Amino acid sequence: MAFIKINKEKFFHNLSQFTLKTGSKESIAIVLKDNAYGHGLELMAKLSQEFGLTQAVVRTYDEAQIIKPYFEHILVLGDKAIIDDSCSFTLNSLEDIEKAEKGSKVELKVDTGMHRNGIAIDEIEEAVKCIKEKKLRLVGLMTHNRSADELSSELFWQQKNFKKAVGSVTLNKNIRIHSFNSATSLRLPCNQQDIIRLGLGAYGYSELPTIYNTLELKPVLSLWAKKVATRQLKKGQRVGYGGTFIAPRDMTVSTYDLGYGDGWMRSNSFEPFVTAEGLPLLGRVSMDYVILESTKDEVCIFNDALSAGKQLGTISYEIITQLHGDIKRVII
Ligand SMILES: *Cc1c(COP(=O)(O)O)cnc(C)c1O
Numbered sequence: 001m002a003f004i005k006i007n008k009e010k011f012f013h014n015l016s017q018f019t020l021k022t023g024s025k026e027s028i029a030i031v032l033k034d035n036a037y038g039h040g041l042e043l044m045a046k047l048s049q050e051f052g053l054t055q056a057v058v059r060t061y062d063e064a065q066i067i068k069p070y071f072e073h074i075l076v077l078g079d080k081a082i083i084d085d086s087c088s089f090t091l092n093s094l095e096d097i098e099k100a101e102k103g104s105k106v107e108l109k110v111d112t113g114m115h116r117n118g119i120a121i122d123e124i125e126e127a128v129k130c131i132k133e134k135k136l137r138l139v140g141l142m143t144h145n146r147s148a149d150e151l152s153s154e155l156f157w158q159q160k161n162f163k164k165a166v167g168s169v170t171l172n173k174n175i176r177i178h179s180f181n182s183a184t185s186l187r188l189p190c191n192q193q194d195i196i197r198l199g200l201g202a203y204g205y206s207e208l209p210t211i212y213n214t215l216e217l218k219p220v221l222s223l224w225a226k227k228v229a230t231r232q233l234k235k236g237q238r239v240g241y242g243g244t245f246i247a248p249r250d251m252t253v254s255t256y257d258l259g260y261g262d263g264w265m266r267s268n269s270f271e272p273f274v275t276a277e278g279l280p281l282l283g284r285v286s287m288d289y290v291i292l293e294s295t296k297d298e299v300c301i302f303n304d305a306l307s308a309g310k311q312l313g314t315i316s317y318e319i320i321t322q323l324h325g326d327i328k329r330v331i332i
Contacts, residue, residue: 021215060079
């Protein structure tokens, strides 16, 4: 089966770069949602711990339970708040406050302009009151930026709104305030932040315009496929479903064990995807196979999700998160 290589040195390099910006490892909360952006949840949790990180962010409580042994504290973004001393839960709405278990640790998300999740700024006072009444333990105030990775001033008015929101309520001193994802952390100084919620950047990518490439990031993941069979094609013979590739000359091709069933995009593009080693995929991607003009036992499909995403008309996030959890991940 296809497999994934996780380059530990590059992961540590990226984390070191962000540590230089934040000033400490404790202020980096590594985002491990969606199977650690396709890299492997538990494996990346272990590596994060080895590097010295103490904080993580996930989507579900199930994910939090898998990685609990590796962190001091985990923020859960999208699950009901329950009592668990090692976790805090995001409150995305007033209804979330209603649903939360009495005594649970919570962080209030403020909607500062993205209008996806969070409590409106003029509802904060009410929310804080409800939190007190329900005897929840408020440990954080947070927001998320809608355009941090775009060349515009949007980030700045959102940050301003957040400041206003934070200022509008009297908060306990030990409540942490956070709003930085990777893109924001690349654009703004981070040394004043309680924590940054670091996702994509840790895995080695930035979707920002290149003028914001303030750190040197290295892609951690590469996707590999193994040879299944080799055959000779005569000029004019066609390959794969629909026979869309026609051999322009006699050639030697091999089938490799990766397909859309593994989370590799079939894609409708008329331009064939070109692998990291410069080989175009011949014909259509099958559920479990692709065909290349190669006889190598193992081929690297991609080692940079940013450029792979550009080829396939999507973003790096989608390329990596859709890689199936059952593909073997090996640390190199
Ligand atoms: C996914 C997510 C992040 C991480 O974003 P990156 O762009 O990958 O750094 C941070 N905060 C929240 C709320 C998220 O959902």
